[in-house]
Amino acid sequence: MAFLEINQVDKIFKDAKRGTQVQALQDISVTIEENEFVCLLGGSGCGKSTLLNLIAGFEKPTIGEIMMNGKKIEKMGADRGMVFQQPTLMPWLTVQKNIAFHLKLKRASRQKKKEEAQKYIDMVGLTGFEKHYPHELSGGMSQRVGIARALLQNPSLILMDEPFAALDPFTKLEMQEELARIWQKNKRTIIFVTHSVEEALMLGTKVIVLSKRPGRINKIINLEMDRPRDSTSPIFNRYKREILTLIEKNEEPLLEEDSMHQVI
């Protein structure tokens, strides 16, 4: 039994008002093992967020099922941590309290909340900002709080939906390195959504390339590269070429079928 099994999942959004429906995902089947760093790669609108939301339990698959540790995922739960594309921090809580929110719900002691939060504040490099409110942080700092918050919960699976998409290239690189470091240090399973081939290659142990409308699995590639990764190395560029070719091939002949599938 694999850690996470996605079995023949379809997701169809019905729009009662317009009388249309959109097939966002078709026949997705993947198994993910523990401690993997999986990157979901695909263009805009191919269903990456949809798949992540199904794993998070925000929504249910139309067909098929998703099993975690042999149990069907049906609703949200603290066994999975979510890092949103927008940081989504509680604006009325300080950095420290945002990070310790999970412990507050578990009625942990004040001392424990403070200590645990501090550990993760230090880990993501926000020491000194414990008492700041989200509106006093920069985008990159907010994103770090979102990551620290998910890490503190110590979930067996962390879901990340393009967490660095809104960051400038410098901060992005820094955050990617930090995330890779954190993942290496305390291993856990991460599913990371991105539309950047390079980002996927910088971070993942496995890249799942999705094709467009309806989102299907194009190819699953296991990456065998050392860390820290070098985006100028030959092997990195070999992978990059492979994926780009896949994407190109996928776009051209599918164009017509594409528009037909969009509204079924």
Next chain:
Amino acid sequence: MKLAKQTKSLLLKVVVPVTFILLWELLSRANLISSALLPAPSSIIAAMIDWIFGTTGLVESNSGQWLVDAGNSALRVLIGYSIATVTAIVMGILIGWWKPIEQLVEPTIQMLRPIPPVAWIPLAIIWFGIADKPAIFLVFLAAFFPILVNTIHGVKSVDKNLVRAGGMMGANQWHTLRYVILPAALPNIMAGMRIGIGAAWMLTVTAEMVAVNSGLGYVLWDSYYFLRYDLVIASMISIGLLGFLTDFAIKKAMHALLPWQRGASIESI
């Protein structure tokens, strides 16, 4: 330097009222304003002092009674407003959060809300007689709807992803309402409470003028019958002052409860 700046801004604030009052006093003394229509500031102050301290007997039976009158009014506001606040917040959260409850009670609320609270005075007297109760009931009505409507709006405009974030950190329904929805809606709730406190004072005074035999509104109306316009104006000033103070208290509470809002909006610039 800073002190000079503060003095200057203070001067700027008082220049209009001080000029106005001085002019009024002068015109009264020159008999250009009839004291039968509008008493001079000095006589209003004299009435006010006797009303508060009972020193001169100038305001006859009201002499020294200010604290009792103001206390009566304030108590009615406090009780009616507290009941309104608690029920409106609880109901507002339930209505905003659960669709079935909204469908159940929303039409009734929309029907009752446009009726001005003062229109309830006859029924309030029939139901509760002449005493504290009709006034408290009217205060409740006046404060209830603004707080309710703002709470519902606040709950409905909570970011869906905040609720999801809470859920992913292990929040159950109660946690979500208590630790996500309530704080997220608090700025709206407090805005409703500030509108509500103004309405509460308005209705206490109105109720006291027609349905109660005590309080600032009663003194106001009673003095009008006895042609004591100095006392009428002294009552007006008292009501304005207490209304200002309660609003100020709520504003302070708001700042204390919503520290994250400081610096987050243009209001703080």
